[in-house]
Amino acid sequence: MPRPRWRLDHSSAPLLVLAGVISVQFGAALAATLVPRIGAIGSVMLRLVFAMIVLAAVARPRLRGRSRRDWATVILFGLALAGMNTAFYSSLAYLPIGVAVTVEFLGPLGLAAALSRRPRDVAAVLAAAIGVALVSGATDATWGRFEPIGLLWAGAAGLMWAVYIVLSQRTGARFDGLDGLAIALVIATLVVAPFGITSIDAWSPDILALGLGIAVLSTVLPYSLELVALRHLTQRVFGVLLSLEPAVAALAGLIVLSQVLDPGQVVGLVLVVAASAFVLSAKQEPDPPDAVVGSG
Numbered sequence: 001m002p003r004p005r006w007r008l009d010h011s012s013a014p015l016l017v018l019a020g021v022i023s024v025q026f027g028a029a030l031a032a033t034l035v036p037r038i039g040a041i042g043s044v045m046l047r048l049v050f051a052m053i054v055l056a057a058v059a060r061p062r063l064r065g066r067s068r069r070d071w072a073t074v075i076l077f078g079l080a081l082a083g084m085n086t087a088f089y090s091s092l093a094y095l096p097i098g099v100a101v102t103v104e105f106l107g108p109l110g111l112a113a114a115l116s117r118r119p120r121d122v123a124a125v126l127a128a129a130i131g132v133a134l135v136s137g138a139t140d141a142t143w144g145r146f147e148p149i150g151l152l153w154a155g156a157a158g159l160m161w162a163v164y165i166v167l168s169q170r171t172g173a174r175f176d177g178l179d180g181l182a183i184a185l186v187i188a189t190l191v192v193a194p195f196g197i198t199s200i201d202a203w204s205p206d207i208l209a210l211g212l213g214i215a216v217l218s219t220v221l222p223y224s225l226e227l228v229a230l231r232h233l234t235q236r237v238f239g240v241l242l243s244l245e246p247a248v249a250a251l252a253g254l255i256v257l258s259q260v261l262d263p264g265q266v267v268g269l270v271l272v273v274a275a276s277a278f279v280l281s282a283k284q285e286p287d288p289p290d291a292v293v294g295s296g
Contacts (some may be wrong), residue, residue: 016229017241020222025101025248027217029256032092034210040089042199043214045192046207047085050215052185058220061179070174077167077180078187084160086192087153094150096259098250102135102272103151105246107158108165109272112239112279121279128275134268135261181223239280247273 034043091100109128113121136151171180203211230238246269253259261269 013229013232014237014241016225017233017238018244020225020229021241021245021248022252023217023222023225025097025245025252026256027214027219027222028088028092028101028249029097029252030210030217031089031214032097032253032257034207034214035089035093038199038202038207039196040093041086041192041196042202043211044082044085044089045189045196045199046203046211047215047218048082048185048189048192050212051219052182052189054215054220055178055182055185059178059182061175061182063183073167073170073174074180074183075187077164077171078184079191080160080164080167081184082188082191084157084164085188087157087160091150091153091157094147095154096261097253097257098246098259098261098269099135099146099265100150100154100157101249102246102269103132103154104158104161105272105276106132106155107161108242109276109279110158111162111165116279124275124278128272131268131271131275134271135265136268178223178227185219237281240277243273243276243280246276 031043031047034046038046088100088104091104095103106125106128110125113125136146168180171184174180175183226238250259250261250266250269253261
């Protein structure tokens with residue numbers, strides 16, 4: 001008797017997105033163990049190198065026949081990818097991963113609210129800002145527990161994440177499948193390499209294995225899962241699932257890094273997740289089918 005085949009549809013596709021969210025944040029937690037060993041730039045470079053190799057081999061992107069506008073779009077996308085990852089990994093040197101992702105999430109949340117221009121979305125962003133203040137300790141006597149440079153790096157990562165989302169949608173509209181992402185990874189690697197090459201001397205076998213794992217968990221697996229799932233999901237459902245990232249990041253920090261948030265920080269995180277779910281689940285124009293909009 002033939003075994004029943006599992007078919008992807010609108011009811012099962014959310015599981016792929018959730019798996020992608022978990023993959024990204026546990027990959028980031030692993031990256032937090034790598035940053036102290038080879039630095040943020042070195043960690044970004046190692047991740048990008050492996051992700052570039054894997055995706056280039058899988059996607060085999062077509063280079064010929066591209067217009068100048070195609071190349072301009074994918075080059076900017078690659079620069080945004082490099083900037084987003086560098087800023088986020090730099091924040092991990094100073095902040096618990098749950099705090100870093102919560103602050104970073106203001107980027108896509110603010111972008112979504114700005115595009116919708118609805119007063120209630122603006123109110124949701126303000127609620128998220130209060131949540132970030134709670135998470136960072138800005139509202140109580142614990143202010144100063146985190147170095148300001150870490151919060152600035154996380155904020156910069158959020159800004160770059162918003163830019164990345166816009167450019168990923170434009171790239172997805174101009175390139176088929178994973179072609180745009182594969183080319184952008186090559187560009188991002190070339191940008192980061194001159195700064196991260198000094199860490200190569202410290203690339204021992206265990207560090208290389210860790211870098212490969214981070215590349216798979218943070219880039220190859222989640223982007224591939226999201227790309228397939230987005231063909232069967234509305235933007236509303238995808239937005240709600242994406243909003244879980246700060247909570248999953250806090251869980252990954254607890255399991256992998258033994259990082260514990262206090263009750264006030266948990267309340268702040270819940271505020272950000274709720275505000276994000278409210279704004280990102282709003283009915284908007286559909287994205288291009290091949291747009292890649294996940295986090296870095």
